[in-house]
Amino acid sequence: MGLWDIVINNLKRRKGKVLFIIAGITIGIATVVTLFSLTTSMNNKMAEDLEEIGTKVLLAPQSEKTSFTYGGITVAQDVAFDIKKIPRDILVLLEARSEELNIKYIAPKIVHEVYLDGKSNLLVGANINSELKLKPWLKYSGSLPDSENEVLLGNSLAEQLAKKPGDSLIISNSNLTIAGVLDETGVQEDNIILAPLVLAESLSGDAGLSLVELVFNNSPNLDADINSLKALVPDVKVTTVREVMESRKEVIDRYENFAFLVSVIVLLIAGLIVVTTMLGAVNERIKEIGIFRAIGFRKKDIIYIITLEAAVACGVGGFFGYVLGVLAAKGAAPLIETELLIGWNPGLFLIMITMAVIIGLIASLLPAVKAAQLDPQDALRYL
Amino acid sequence: MTFIAVNNVSKKYEIGSELKALDNVTLKINQGEFIAIMGPSGSGKSTLLSILGVLNPPTEGNLIIDDIDVFKLANEKQADFRREYLGFIFQQFKLLPYLTAVENVMLPLTVAQISKKEKLQMAEKVLAKIGLESKLHRLPHQLSGGEQGRVAIARAIVNQPPIILADEPTGSLDTKTGQEIIEIFKALNEDGHTILMVTHNKENLEHVKRTVLIRDGKIVN
Ligand SMILES: Nc1ncnc2c1ncn2[C@@H]1O[C@H](COP(=O)(O)OP(=O)(O)OP(=O)(O)O)[C@@H](O)[C@H]1O
Numbered sequence: 181m182g183l184w185d186i187v188i189n190n191l192k193r194r195k196g197k198v199l200f201i202i203a204g205i206t207i208g209i210a211t212v213v214t215l216f217s218l219t220t221s222m223n224n225k226m227a228e229d230l231e232e233i234g235t236k237v238l239l240a241p242q243s244e245k246t247s248f249t250y251g252g253i254t255v256a257q258d259v260a261f262d263i264k265k266i267p268r269d270i271l272v273l274l275e276a277r278s279e280e281l282n283i284k285y286i287a288p289k290i291v292h293e294v295y296l297d298g299k300s301n302l303l304v305g306a307n308i309n310s311e312l313k314l315k316p317w318l319k320y321s322g323s324l325p326d327s328e329n330e331v332l333l334g335n336s337l338a339e340q341l342a343k344k345p346g347d348s349l350i351i352s353n354s355n356l357t358i359a360g361v362l363d364e365t366g367v368q369e370d371n372i373i374l375a376p377l378v379l380a381e382s383l384s385g386d387a388g389l390s391l392v393e394l395v396f397n398n399s400p401n402l403d404a405d406i407n408s409l410k411a412l413v414p415d416v417k418v419t420t421v422r423e424v425m426e427s428r429k430e431v432i433d434r435y436e437n438f439a440f441l442v443s444v445i446v447l448l449i450a451g452l453i454v455v456t457t458m459l460g461a462v463n464e465r466i467k468e469i470g471i472f473r474a475i476g477f478r479k480k481d482i483i484y485i486i487t488l489e490a491a492v493a494c495g496v497g498g499f500f501g502y503v504l505g506v507l508a509a510k511g512a513a514p515l516i517e518t519e520l521l522i523g524w525n526p527g528l529f530l531i532m533i534t535m536a537v538i539i540g541l542i543a544s545l546l547p548a549v550k551a552a553q554l555d556p557q558d559a560l561r562y563l
Numbered sequence: 564m565t566f567i568a569v570n571n572v573s574k575k576y577e578i579g580s581e582l583k584a585l586d587n588v589t590l591k592i593n594q595g596e597f598i599a600i601m602g603p604s605g606s607g608k609s610t611l612l613s614i615l616g617v618l619n620p621p622t623e624g625n626l627i628i629d630d631i632d633v634f635k636l637a638n639e640k641q642a643d644f645r646r647e648y649l650g651f652i653f654q655q656f657k658l659l660p661y662l663t664a665v666e667n668v669m670l671p672l673t674v675a676q677i678s679k680k681e682k683l684q685m686a687e688k689v690l691a692k693i694g695l696e697s698k699l700h701r702l703p704h705q706l707s708g709g710e711q712g713r714v715a716i717a718r719a720i721v722n723q724p725p726i727i728l729a730d731e732p733t734g735s736l737d738t739k740t741g742q743e744i745i746e747i748f749k750a751l752n753e754d755g756h757t758i759l760m761v762t763h764n765k766e767n768l769e770h771v772k773r774t775v776l777i778r779d780g781k782i783v784n
Pocket residue numbers: 576577584602603604605606607608609610611
């Protein structure tokens with residue numbers, strides 16, 4: 181018979197109240213774990229993507245006239261007369277220096293505005309195989325274009341035009357075949373026509389390139405490499421596409437702030453549940469506390485008993501909350517982004533249990549102090 | 564030699580009220596006494612006992628036990644004092660209904676720095692002394708009133724306090740069972756415990772060495 185036995189005994193005896201506390205903390209911790217797991221894995225996924233892809237740099241023509249954006253930067257439209265395209269020989273130059281500058285991929289593109297059903301759409305001419313390597317998240321159904329008049333359609337565009345792989349498509353009097361349809365991405369690729377470079381070249385009637393996407397290996401000399409590139413092609417606008425990832429980062433950051441706020445609120449509510457439940461429990465136990473005090477329990481023994489009861493119940497809630505939270509995150513991950521990896525994380529598990537226990541201790545402190553302050557004489561008269 | 568000294572103690576429950584539950588009570592008690600406190604209902608017997616039990620500070624006067632001015636002790640020290648010096652037998656016994664007989668008896672040892680096994684041995688020993696060795700693991704509601712009274716006594720004496728305070732320990736028992744309880748008190752008194760017992764029952768006075776009569780908060784004999 182120690183204080184611990186009294187704690188266990190009381191927990192067993194007050195199953196209703198204990199289950200209520202456990203449920204409250206379980207929900208609170210589960211929410212925190214779900215949100216935290218999702219943000220962490222989103223961040224990890226982004227870092228992984230960054231690492232895998234390397235650092236992207238876009239080369240675009242210097243131009244004052246701008247009218248559409250692609251890949252995060254604004255590109256001049258070729259209907260304007262003063263439009264300059266990037267001369268094709270830049271590719272030769274880049275190929276020659278690619279090793280020295282740590283360039284992993286060179287992906288030239290021709291972006292051309294086309295009209296389908298009277299609506300303006302972007303036709304992006306590219307080396308489709310390297311494009312898919314560059315954007316590993318791009319998936320498609322059907323097959324890849326293997327001749328000059330086959331294209332891939334963005335998911336939304338295909339839906340809008342009611343086209344599927346194998347259908348034909350007429351653009352500027354050219355009869356094209358839709359080889360495949362890109363899976364939904366949620367970004368600009370949903371609305372483009374992805375065509376072989378040669379096709380785009382012939383449709384735009386111009387040999388110049390709209391932009392060149394470069395991918396640098398993530399070396400420590402990255403900034404120097406990019407500066408050398410700028411010196412190499414002084415007539416071309418060089419943009420590092422960090423901004424694109426930064427905008428994705430911003431979305432995650434915003435989500436993180438939201439998650440943090442929700443976590444704080446949910447934990448506060450869970451804490452309040454513990455406070456009110458324990459206050460109720462203390463009121464039920466006034467007589468018992470009077471007996472404890474009369475036979476020589478100190479105030480701090482009473483505080484110990486009450487806070488420990490809450491801490492144990494909350495710790496159990498923390499355990500279930502963690503399990504439930506991870507399961508919920510695993511369930512929710514595919515809805516947010518495919519390939520989000522949610523795992524069991526012993527560190528997070530320990531932190532959550534600790535957090536639950538600390539909430540229990542803090543939330544039960546007021547009821548415990550109230551119990552300890554009871555006048556033993558008055559408490560004994562309660563019958 | 565005076566072991567317990569109640570010096571000019573008064574107790575007013577409501578601040579400012581004229582009604583005194585105890586009015587200038589002085590009482591000297593030697594070690595090994597067996598005292599019955601008697602008086603009509605509302606005369607202040609329980610109040611006196613709760614002051615002697617260091618549960619209820621007096622409005623005036625002081626209480627010296629074993630040369631310690633107990634109400635001058637800090638609150639936590641008062642709790643330690645109760646544990647060390649005092650064993651309580653409450654009216655209706657106030658056993659914890661969810662603990663077995665032996666667990667109830669171990670309760671005062673809960674905060675003591677001894678092993679669980681020792682606590683159990685001490686509790687079993689006391690219950691055996693009182694004739695309850697066969698009912699160690701019964702819950703209070705599975706015991707008769709007299710047996711509950713004995714568990715309450717065992718709980719009061721398990722940590723060997725020199726002073727035992729009992730508020731109407733036979734109040735809820737029939738004459739014969741009440742008598743058995745008094746016999747236990749007599750034996751404890753012979754073992755050296757100082758006993759103060761509030762009672763209404765004249766039959767309880769057989770072994771008592773001194774009777775203190777209270778009326779309207781004053782000692783009258
Ligand atoms: N906590 C309290 N608050 C206010 N008044 C109290 C309190 N406790 C006792 N009293 C009053 O003090 C007086 C003495 O009460 P006490 O309980 O000491 O009497 P008693 O002699 O034990 O009576 P009984 O024989 O009925 O148990 C009574 O008038 C009672 O109403």
